[in-house]
Amino acid sequence: GQQLNQSPQSMFIQEGEDVSMNCTSSSIFNTWLWYKQDPGEGPVLLIALYKAGELTSNGRLTAQFGITRKDSFLNISASIPSDVGIYFCAGQLFFGLGRRQKLVFGQGTRLTINP
Amino acid sequence: DTGVSQDPRHKITKRGQNVTFRCDPISEHNRLYWYRQTLGQGPEFLTYFQNEAQLEKSRLLSDRFSAERPKGSFSTLEIQRTEQGDSAMYLCASSTPGLAGGRTDTQYFGPGTRLTVL
Numbered sequence: 001g002q003q004l005n006q007s008p009q010s011m012f013i014q015e016g017e018d019v020s021m022n023c024t025s026s027s028i029f030n031t032w033l034w035y036k037q038d039p040g041e042g043p044v045l046l047i048a049l050y051k052a053g054e055l056t057s058n059g060r061l062t063a064q065f066g067i068t069r070k071d072s073f074l075n076i077s078a079s080i081p082s083d084v085g086i087y088f089c090a091g092q093l094f095f096g097l098g099r100r101q102k103l104v105f106g107q108g109t110r111l112t113i114n115p
Numbered sequence: 116d117t118g119v120s121q122d123p124r125h126k127i128t129k130r131g132q133n134v135t136f137r138c139d140p141i142s143e144h145n146r147l148y149w150y151r152q153t154l155g156q157g158p159e160f161l162t163y164f165q166n167e168a169q170l171e172k173s174r175l176l177s178d179r180f181s182a183e184r185p186k187g188s189f190s191t192l193e194i195q196r197t198e199q200g201d202s203a204m205y206l207c208a209s210s211t212p213g214l215a216g217g218r219t220d221t222q223y224f225g226p227g228t229r230l231t232v233l
Contacts, residue, residue, distance in 0.1 A: 004157075033221065042119075042206050042224035043158065088157050092222075100170055101210075103148070103222055105157030 003027075006089050006106030013079060014114050021087060021109040022073040029091030032065050032072040033103070037086045046087075047074070079113055086110050117141060119225035121207050127231045128197055135193045136228045140209030147190050148222060149182055150206040151175065158206050158224075164190060197232045204229050 006023045013019060023032070031050055035043035047058050049065035049072060056063055062075045072091075076083055089106040120139045128134050140147050145166050150158035161180070163171040166187040176182075179197075184190040194201055204227045210220040 006157075031221075035224070040227075040229070042121075042208075042227045045221060045223060048221050090157075100163065100165075101146075101220065102160060102163075102171070103158075103208075105159070108155075108157055 004089055004091055004104055004106040006109055008109060009107065010110040010112070012112045012114065015079060015081060017079055019076040019079055019083070019111060020073060021089075022071060023089035023091070023106045024071040025091055025104075026070065027091070027093075028069040029104075030069075030094050031092035032063070033090040033092060034061075034063050034072070034074045035088045035090060037088060037108075039085075043088055076111075079111075081113055081115060084111055084113050119207055119209050119223055121205075121225040121228050123228055124226060125229050125231075127233065129233050130197060130199060132197055133193065133195045134197060134230060135191055136205055136207075136230075137189060137191050138207030138209075138225060139189045140207070141211075141223060144209035144211045144223075145187065146210045146212070146220060147184055148208040148210075149190070149192050150208065150224075152204040152206055152227070153202075161192075194230075197230075199232045202230055202232045 004023050004025050034046045037043045047063040052069045054065045060077045086108045088108050091104050093102045122137045147164045149161040152158040162182045164184040179195045182192045206227045208222040208224045210222045
């Protein structure tokens with residue numbers, strides 16, 4: 001089945017540093033999504049990417065949908081303490097006449113920030 | 116608050132007991148999904164409803180698991196004869212079909228129900 005390889009698994013950075021994480025897959029996805037999850041909570045959508053090559057920003061976050069449709073990256077600039085959490089990439093597939101969809105998640109990147 | 120809600124947020128049960136979780140999707144969303152997330156992993160797909168129809172079930176959904184969405188609004192996930200391996204966070208998400216022009220439906224998650232089986 002489809003699998004996403006997300007890296008790095010964890011990051012320890014200083015406040016103010018930029019962060020970069022990425023996801024790769026052997027499968028092609030229709031959409032790439034990036035979520036952030038705080039402890040004990042559900043994932044919160046950060047950025048959605050719908051077209052190959054698309055580059056989208058949301059405040060200090062920037063994400064790109066790879067040209068091959070098999071990868072995506074997320075950058076966070078000038079990190080602040082509230083950026084701490086686990087970041088997940090997710091690839092979305094559509095299939096069938098009824099446009100059934102399937103969301104496949106990476107293993108997550110745990111971000112820790114030293115003030 | 117108009118987001119996805121789940122109840123209860125936490126459930127502790129003894130092995131062998133049955134448990135039921137509820138999910139209320141965003142009101143205008145006709146698609147609803149259940150996921151399971153274990154510690155240190157990303158969410159794994161369990162099942163998917165479009166309106167009241169259950170269109171997809173993962174192999175992870177054993178015979179002890181059943182999900183319903185009787186009126187196409189809220190959904191319930193029941194686990195019968197719980198096992199310690201069922202301990203996990205159970206997440207619900209909802210979406211609505213995308214608009215024309217390539218924007219496709221995006222899933223929004225609830226806060227989850229954390230199940231602990233003793």
